[in-house]
Amino acid sequence: MELLAPPSLVGFRGVAWKCGAKPRRLLPRTVWLCRASIADEERLDAARDMTKWLQEQGFPQQPLLVSSFEDKGLGCCATRDLQAGDAALSIPENFTVTAVDVANHPVISSAAEGRDELVGLALWLMYEQERSQDSPWYPYLKVFPASTLSPLLWEQEEQEELLRGSSALAKVKDQLTSLRQTFDALKDTLKDNKDFPMEKFTFSAFKAAFSVVLSRAVYLPSAELFALVPFGDLINHESSRSLLDYDIEEQKVKLAVDKRYKKGDQVFASYAQNLTSADFLIRYGFLDESDENDFIEIEVGLVSGDSLAPLKREILQEVGLTVPQKFPVYLNRFPTQLLTYTRLARIQDSGLFAKITFEKDLIVCQTNEYETLMLLMADCRTKLLSFSDTMEDDMQTLKRKNLSYKQRVAAQLRLKEKRILTDTMSALRNRLAPIRGIPTKSGNLKDPNSDIREMFDMVEQVASAPRKFLASILEHKDSNK
């Protein structure tokens, strides 16, 4: 494997090589240094050492070159043209670290036993990093960053302020609570372990190690486990069909590219699929602005005190749904199952159960449909109202030049979530329109659900309440002038 950039490769997109045949600097030194942080430059050196070390261990040559990119940290570029289907990475399993290594570890195995794989890997990372040069993995571990940009590591005030309204806030809080519990339990287990450096085992060190593992460990679907993969964890993300996976026959971790790359292009892999933007940010510390499959989750359940609830549970169980159940809601689309579930939850006459189908978008009866749509509308409204600012505010924020990284990603996330909610509400409103007023024999529009119309209006009013409140304040101000 080649790590030092040959002259022909120097200078492609964002590369900031500093060793060996140094490229002639085209930019003033200050600008050049801005392009790769000092930490990344050190990690780039470490990547060179790691490459040598891996080669000495018989690591096969890869068509990749580690480089530094101003906005993505380290990454990998192709050292030759790659065609769709070519393997950009092919790494024998003995060069990876997995739960198997954790389970066989002489010091941390018993503490990690029965715990989440990622917790085990975080413990492994902390212990092996603490051993420094005594660790057989030292050249690999030197390439790891000390922490990540995950909101899990933000100050609590930053989380509260920047993520208010977003689904990320509750997720971060839940995950931190669970991490704290895990940390306390681990501390208790490890306290009698003389080989473990307890003085270094603080909650913030554990959190940082966990966030590093969270952002770098690759889930290999065919092996059904997470792995730390040298070089695999230096590939940056771009949404595509290129996924790292385990090849059972070859016993290698492989990345087949799904498009053509020219020599010198940065090679990408697609990180975890099926993550909400909030989960993606928590896991990787950035957001994929190009991802068209962004989604949020809407949770629905049964009505408390419903005498038909036992029957409804059975029906749900049969189709593999739980109580409550989360459904993904995308920009421009939401699953029929979300509607059907809510329709079922609102049924008050068991005779209507026969009309429930999870395969098709079938209305049970108009009253039921009305309630269903209104409830979903109300849920979206409530979520939208929990943000402290509007989509326009976020768009203005994103135009500011002096934004910090955290302010930027938080505004991107809020905007993404609000767009999905607003879009879903438009879709629900379109479905509601014909139900709210259907033509009667006399030709007038009659509302078939006038008894529950008030509820609908109330939902609409709640949504405009902040604006009305603001207007009333402004009116008051004006009248005081």
Ligand SMILES: C[S@@+](CC[C@H](N)C(=O)[O-])C[C@H]1O[C@@H](n2cnc3c(N)ncnc32)[C@H](O)[C@@H]1O
């Ligand atoms: C598996 S590592 C990839 C290598 C990493 N860039 C490094 O310096 O070690 C994942 C991390 O890379 C960064 N990253 C990957 N793809 C990115 C992208 N498209 N935009 C911004 N950052 C990205 C994020 O910090 C993410 O947590």
